[in-house]
Amino acid sequence: MSSVQIRDVRKSFGNFEVLHGVTIPIEDGQFVVLVGPSGCGKSTLLRMLAGLENITSGTISIGDRVVNNVQPKERDIAMVFQNYALYPHMTVADNMGFSLKLRNASSDEINKRVKRAAEILALSPLLDRYPRQLSGGQRQRVAMGRAIVRDPQVFLFDEPLSNLDAKLRVAMRTEIKELHQRLKTTTVYVTHDQIEAMTMADKIVVMHDGIVEQMGTPLELYDKPDNQFVAGFIGSPAMNFLKGHVRVNGVATFEGPNGVKLPLKTAPAGSDGRPAVYGVRPEHFTIADDGAEAEIIVVEPTGSETQVFAKLGGEQVVAVFRERHQFNPGDKVRLKPEPSLVHLFDDATGKRMNA
Amino acid sequence: MADVAIPRAKPQMTEAGAWAQLKHNRNWLGFWFMVPAMVFLIFFLAYPLGLGIWLSFTDTRIGRVGHFIAFENYEWLWDDSIFWLSVFNTLLYTFVASAFKFGIGLYLALLLNEHMPFKAMLRAMVLIPFIVPTVLSALAFWWIFDSQFSIISWSLKQLGLINQNINFLGDTTWARICVIFANIWRGVPFVAITLLAGLQTVSPSLYEAATLDGATRWQNFRYITYPLLTPIIAVVMTFSVLFTFTDFQLIWAMTRGGPVNATHLMATLSYQRAIIAGQLGEGAAISSAMIPFLLAAIMVSWFGLQRRKWQQGESND
Numbered sequence: 001m002s003s004v005q006i007r008d009v010r011k012s013f014g015n016f017e018v019l020h021g022v023t024i025p026i027e028d029g030q031f032v033v034l035v036g037p038s039g040c041g042k043s044t045l046l047r048m049l050a051g052l053e054n055i056t057s058g059t060i061s062i063g064d065r066v067v068n069n070v071q072p073k074e075r076d077i078a079m080v081f082q083n084y085a086l087y088p089h090m091t092v093a094d095n096m097g098f099s100l101k102l103r104n105a106s107s108d109e110i111n112k113r114v115k116r117a118a119e120i121l122a123l124s125p126l127l128d129r130y131p132r133q134l135s136g137g138q139r140q141r142v143a144m145g146r147a148i149v150r151d152p153q154v155f156l157f158d159e160p161l162s163n164l165d166a167k168l169r170v171a172m173r174t175e176i177k178e179l180h181q182r183l184k185t186t187t188v189y190v191t192h193d194q195i196e197a198m199t200m201a202d203k204i205v206v207m208h209d210g211i212v213e214q215m216g217t218p219l220e221l222y223d224k225p226d227n228q229f230v231a232g233f234i235g236s237p238a239m240n241f242l243k244g245h246v247r248v249n250g251v252a253t254f255e256g257p258n259g260v261k262l263p264l265k266t267a268p269a270g271s272d273g274r275p276a277v278y279g280v281r282p283e284h285f286t287i288a289d290d291g292a293e294a295e296i297i298v299v300e301p302t303g304s305e306t307q308v309f310a311k312l313g314g315e316q317v318v319a320v321f322r323e324r325h326q327f328n329p330g331d332k333v334r335l336k337p338e339p340s341l342v343h344l345f346d347d348a349t350g351k352r353m354n355a
Numbered sequence: 356m357a358d359v360a361i362p363r364a365k366p367q368m369t370e371a372g373a374w375a376q377l378k379h380n381r382n383w384l385g386f387w388f389m390v391p392a393m394v395f396l397i398f399f400l401a402y403p404l405g406l407g408i409w410l411s412f413t414d415t416r417i418g419r420v421g422h423f424i425a426f427e428n429y430e431w432l433w434d435d436s437i438f439w440l441s442v443f444n445t446l447l448y449t450f451v452a453s454a455f456k457f458g459i460g461l462y463l464a465l466l467l468n469e470h471m472p473f474k475a476m477l478r479a480m481v482l483i484p485f486i487v488p489t490v491l492s493a494l495a496f497w498w499i500f501d502s503q504f505s506i507i508s509w510s511l512k513q514l515g516l517i518n519q520n521i522n523f524l525g526d527t528t529w530a531r532i533c534v535i536f537a538n539i540w541r542g543v544p545f546v547a548i549t550l551l552a553g554l555q556t557v558s559p560s561l562y563e564a565a566t567l568d569g570a571t572r573w574q575n576f577r578y579i580t581y582p583l584l585t586p587i588i589a590v591v592m593t594f595s596v597l598f599t600f601t602d603f604q605l606i607w608a609m610t611r612g613g614p615v616n617a618t619h620l621m622a623t624l625s626y627q628r629a630i631i632a633g634q635l636g637e638g639a640a641i642s643s644a645m646i647p648f649l650l651a652a653i654m655v656s657w658f659g660l661q662r663r664k665w666q667q668g669e670s671n672d
Binding site: 050051052072073077078079081082083085087088089090098099102103130131132146150 | 558560561563564565566567568569570574578579582583665
């Protein structure tokens with residue numbers, strides 16, 4: 001186990017810079033998830049951490065050691081690949097023991113450690129099988145077993161669940177988290193799925209176009225996104241954004257599209273008349289008499305909650321209710337955002353305006 | 356009306372059923388799709404092979420219908436030292452050439468699999484020896500190894516390394532080396548390109564995983580590349596051995612089996628006896644004597660292929 005420091009790391013492929021100075025501190029034993037849309041540089045960063053890509057500038061250190069010029073095998077890290085990268089010609093046991101074999105470990109030692117890892121992952125009955133004979137979830141577990149056997153300083157996961165079906169993905173998510181709680185090895189996990197990030201991470205790093213947009217605990221990011229990108233990326237269904245202007249006329253309000261009036265708890269000083277984006281999460285709408293009028297378009301009940309798509313000031317918004325309202329398409333309702341939970345972003349920069 | 360129509364329709368339906376069933380029987384349909392291939396194989400493969408084997412049991416000559424003489428041709432060959440020399444030559448030629456073709460082919464394939472400038476052009480260039488018609492390349496080699504005009508002898512003389520021309524195709528050892536060299540030159544592209552295709556099916560993430568597991572470049576090759584390549588190696592080397600064993604063109608164009616039969620292969624000897632000397636029966640016997648060797652080569656690769664359990668998906672043992 002070790003801490004990992006990523007300091008002002010840049011990466012260019014030819015003249016094309018894909019990472020523009022990324023700094024991420026990772027504490028010993030932390031589970032950090034790098035999340036972002038495809039092409040944001042998260043996988044490249046992970047591969048640089050693994051030593052599979054060169055670092056153009058900046059430093060990466062594992063423990064106290066700067067590893068920029070350290071060979072991958074000397075870095076004492078283990079990686080789980082998206083396609084598992086199991087050796088097809090080796091049995092499960094050989095796959096898991098391969099790294100130990102390369103270190104000239106005794107066969108007793110290899111057996112012992114493979115067995116222990118197999119027990120942790122419930123792979124014991126499958127040790128003699130070949131990867132082809134395993135299901136997707138089993139292969140995934142073998143890939144993790146290969147990492148565990150090494151007992152490395154850091155685990156790296158590169159979108160490990162994206163090849164699994166939805167149900168298995170949820171199960172494996174829990175399994176990986178449980179494994180981390182048990183082994184407490186520093187883990188860096190890359191995904192494009194914000195739900196994976198939210199559910200598993202101690203710390204989420206949201207990346208976009210080669211920069212870090214924000215990092216923090218899942219709920220920090222959810223409750224107080226630094227900017228409009230993070231606000232829209234974290235949370236499902238995504239946050240509603242309405243463009244308009246801040247009005248301070250004794251009491252702060254937001255004038256949304258087509259003159260819709262939306263409540264604000266406070267307005268930042270000197271923001272009167274400034275163009276801004278009003279952000280409200282779907283579950284922060286309530287039905288209230290002083291709400292803004294909206295017309296319901298589609299109602300999607302999921303049982304535990306109901307998603308309602310509606311037109312508010314001509315813009316489509318989505319609201320989520322846990323109560324069972326009787327809504328029909330075409331109905332007019334009054335939607336009121338909870339003022340204390342509203343987010344306000346600068347229209348030009350996308351930066352958060354309210355505290 | 357309806358009362359009459361119903362009993363009538365019933366037998367009609369069963370009658371049509373037999374034909375309709377046949378029409379929709381996939382096996383019956385499948386049989387007809389197979390017929391063209393079958394006819395082709397029977398006329399151009401099974402028939403000549405059968406005829407060859409039959410001829411080897413007769414004393415047929417060109418222009419004379421033969422009689423069945425059982426194993427007499429083979430008995431003759433048993434005591435024929437030239438035949439045994441050709442068997443030795445063929446085995447030597449096949450083993451040495453195949454070994455080099457494998458080594459050089461694998462090396463080239465690994466080289467061409469790396470990232471390098473002009474990769475596509477280099478890959479195309481490797482194929483050149485394969486594209487040139489064998490007889491043309493054999494003629495080129497014939498000049499290269501000519502006793503008077505050989506460019507090799509000339510170059511070595513210019514460098515002052517030798518005083519006299521080397522009699523490449525006139526000396527038994529040199530002649531063997533030369534034809535084997537020409538065969539290797541011609542055969543390497545096939546091995547290299549096929550192995551390259553095999554290398555490209557190996558997922559790069561396996562190398563990355565192995566690198567993180569601590570494998571050196573050599574260990575990457577030894578534990579990942581080579582085992583994953585074995586199925587293709589088995590196939591390509593079987594073909595290479597079969598082609599080399601039955602080689603004819605190159606030898607015939609370069610040496611015609613000489614000097615003193617030192618480069619006579621079974622194929623060239625068979626041609627010489629059957630077509631040039633007209634002894635069809637004896638020639639056919641030499642050809643037929645190749646069959647056991649070829650079968651053995653196929654068996655080796657067949658059983659080699661079958662051992663690899665990791666390739667077979669279904670069995671859960």
